[in-house]
Amino acid sequence: xxxxxxxxxxxxxxxxxxxxxxxxxxxxxxxxxxxxxxxxxxxxxxxxxxxxxxxxxxxxxxxxxxxxxxxxxxxxxxxxxxxxxxxxxxxxxxxxxxxxxxxxxxxxxxxxxxxxxxxxxxxxxxxxxxxxxxxxxxxxxxxxxxxxxxxxxxxxxxxxxxxxxxxxxxxxxxxxxxxxxxxxxxxxxxxxxxxxxxxxxxxxxxxxxxxxxxxxxxxxx
Amino acid sequence: xxxxxxxxxxxxxxxxxxxxxxxxxxxxxxxxxxxxxxxxxxxxxxxxxxxxxxxxxxxxxxxxxxxxxxxxxxxxxxxxxxxxxxxxxxxxxxxxxxxxxxxxxxxxxxxxxxxxxxxxxxxxxxxxxxxxxxxxxxxxxxxxxxxxxxxxxxxxxxxxxxxxxxxxxxxxxxxxxxxxxxxxxxxxxxxxxxxxxxxxxxxxxxxxxxxxxxxxxxxxxxxxxxxxxxxxxxxxxxxxxxxxxxxxxxxxxxxxxxx
Numbered sequence: 001x002x003x004x005x006x007x008x009x010x011x012x013x014x015x016x017x018x019x020x021x022x023x024x025x026x027x028x029x030x031x032x033x034x035x036x037x038x039x040x041x042x043x044x045x046x047x048x049x050x051x052x053x054x055x056x057x058x059x060x061x062x063x064x065x066x067x068x069x070x071x072x073x074x075x076x077x078x079x080x081x082x083x084x085x086x087x088x089x090x091x092x093x094x095x096x097x098x099x100x101x102x103x104x105x106x107x108x109x110x111x112x113x114x115x116x117x118x119x120x121x122x123x124x125x126x127x128x129x130x131x132x133x134x135x136x137x138x139x140x141x142x143x144x145x146x147x148x149x150x151x152x153x154x155x156x157x158x159x160x161x162x163x164x165x166x167x168x169x170x171x172x173x174x175x176x177x178x179x180x181x182x183x184x185x186x187x188x189x190x191x192x193x194x195x196x197x198x199x200x201x202x203x204x205x206x207x208x209x210x211x212x213x214x215x216x217x218x219x220x221x
Numbered sequence: 222x223x224x225x226x227x228x229x230x231x232x233x234x235x236x237x238x239x240x241x242x243x244x245x246x247x248x249x250x251x252x253x254x255x256x257x258x259x260x261x262x263x264x265x266x267x268x269x270x271x272x273x274x275x276x277x278x279x280x281x282x283x284x285x286x287x288x289x290x291x292x293x294x295x296x297x298x299x300x301x302x303x304x305x306x307x308x309x310x311x312x313x314x315x316x317x318x319x320x321x322x323x324x325x326x327x328x329x330x331x332x333x334x335x336x337x338x339x340x341x342x343x344x345x346x347x348x349x350x351x352x353x354x355x356x357x358x359x360x361x362x363x364x365x366x367x368x369x370x371x372x373x374x375x376x377x378x379x380x381x382x383x384x385x386x387x388x389x390x391x392x393x394x395x396x397x398x399x400x401x402x403x404x405x406x407x408x409x410x411x412x413x414x415x416x417x418x419x420x421x422x423x424x425x426x427x428x429x430x431x432x433x434x435x436x437x438x439x440x441x442x443x444x445x446x447x448x449x450x451x452x453x454x455x456x457x458x459x460x461x462x463x464x465x466x467x468x469x470x471x472x473x474x475x476x477x478x479x480x
Contacts, residue, residue: 053320055479070318077318079241086244093237094319096225 002028002051007060009046020046021057022200030066033172035187035208036180037215038197044180045073045150047197051178052148066145068178072135073150080124084115084134087123091138105141112137112167114160136164140171147177165189184212230321238322238330246334261297261342265289268411282444284356290346292410295369295437298339299376299430300401305331306380307387307394310477317478324477325470328384332377364440372433375459381466388477409434414449422449429458 004026010017020043028034036044049055052068070077078087088109092102110119113133123131139147168177168190181187187194187208194211196203198218205211225233247254268289306328313327350357359365387393408430414422425431432455439447 049479052318054318056475068320070320077315079315081245081248082241086241090237090241091319093240094234094321096229096233 001030002062002064002066004028005061005063007050007057007062009043009050009057019200020197021202023060024202026202026204028195028204029193031176032193033177033191034179035191035194035211036178036197037187037194037211039219042197042199044197045071047195047202048148048150048178048180051146068146069139069142069144069148071148071150072132072139077135078123078131081122083122084109084113084119084126087134088138095142105138108141109134109137112140133160133164136167140167144175147171147175149177150180151182187212231326234321234326235330235333238316238326239333242330242334243337246338257338258342258345261290261293261346264293264297272411283442287350287355287357288438288442289411290350291438291441292434294339294342294346295372295434296405296408296410296430297342298335298369299372299379299433300405301335301338302332302373302376303380303383304397304401305335306377307383307397309380309384310388314480324384324474325381328377328380332373332380336373358443359441360443361440365437368433368437368440371455371459372437375429375433375455375462378459378462378466381470382462385466385469385473385477388473388480404428404430407431409438413438413445415445426451426454429455 004021004024007021007024008019009021010019012018036047038044046055048071050057050062051064052071053062054071077091078084079090082090085106088106089102092105097105113119113130113136115130115134118126118130123134126134165186172190177190179187179191191208194205194208194215196205196211196214196218203214205214246257265286269286272285309327309331310324313322313324316322316327317324347357349355383393383397407425407428409425414425414431414435417425426449432450436447436450436452436455439445439450
């Protein structure tokens with residue numbers, strides 16, 4: 001379960017405080033794959049980062065005993081002038097993996113990301129597609145309770161998209177996802193329930209289809 | 222995911238960061254390793270030349286080259302810990318997406334890397350010292366060691382403060398650079414405070430780093446003493462630096478993570 005207790009989060013613009021969440025209390029049940037919906041700039045990614053504990057509410061608490069992955073986004077998480085191999089090793093060490101486990105993860109990620117020779121080149125030479133292939137492959141090698149995914153599923157060519165969707169479907173048999181996406185089909189396919197972010201409030205829908213309907217209604221306004 | 226013990230997480234993070242910092246230090250261009258280890262020799266060479274030309278004869282009762290090697294090793298360690306800490310949050314920003322990496326972890330790792338490099342430099346000096354038959358007798362090894370460890374703690378505290386301030390203003394990095402150059406001349410590195418005129422002594426002894434350097438060489442050479450060192454003054458500086466910097470850091474940690 002993820003519990004939000006009187007959570008407020010705002011950013012200051014020149015004129016005013018812009019609220020993403022305003023005194024929100026909410027309980028999100030366990031064992032659900034959750035889609036996060038909302039218009040651009042409503043704070044979907046910020047909410048995801050708060051759940052991943054790398055961004056913090058201005059007031060209130062977010063409580064959960066579950067483990068969350070780092071947010072898989074199009075950028076960040078890697079060191080540009082290190083090779084993919086060195087980056088993967090580094091992340092494995094952060095999570096306290098043994099030498100043998102590290103070796104296995106490297107083999108898996110290298111194989112999954114299809115980077116071939118680029119695997120031993122500095123990451124700054126990568127395209128954004130290559131970067132997110134690597135990032136996605138790496139996150140599949142760890143056992144989190146929740147994978148935080150921020151619109152990274154839509155990268156790569158059709159073949160790779162299919163491959164990563166299959167891998168993700170297999171992965172979510174053992175873990176859950178929190179997915180930020182604008183692609184309703186992906187959301188319907190992967191998620192059970194949904195969160196809609198709008199005007200400083202969030203609402204939880206047990207059925208993703210209800211969430212999507214609400215989001216559509218907001219969009220028509 | 223299996224819950225890990227907090228201390229184990231800390232050690233795993235430190236191990237990962239240490240190896241990463243070390244490999245970055247040594248891969249920064251081909252000259253990376255060369256300059257790291259050549260810098261102290263260069264400094265010692267310059268100051269020996271200055272002394273020979275300005276004061277013609279070497280009348281000191283201790284080996285001036287050993288004196289310089291000792292002081293520069295200590296001061297460079299202090300300087301590098303502070304300077305590397307200053308830029309640490311910016312340089313490691315990408316890592317804060319992993320929630321187990323706290324900004325202060327990167328400072329601890331960088332400090333450890335500098336201590337490790339200082340250790341290698343000390344070994345090189347000792348080997349060369351024996352090879353060329355320098356007189357390296359130590360009066361009080363334990364006090365010299367204490368001086369170094371204490372200086373590490375002081376530099377670490379100083380580094381946190383510089384790093385936190387640097388988040389809010391880039392000019393802090395530049396200021397620290399100037400400040401370190403000034404400190405090099407004011408910290409009893411190529412002279413002892415004793416030989417200076419009394420009015421100057423009073424002023425220089427406000428500088429805490431001068432106390433550290435005086436303490437270290439005062440306990441190393443039989444010909445020198447630590448009579449001008451105020452250990453109380455050093456304790457006050459260390460404690461207040463640690464207090465202020467950790468307090469500021471704890472207030473601002475979340476902002477640093479999500480900035």
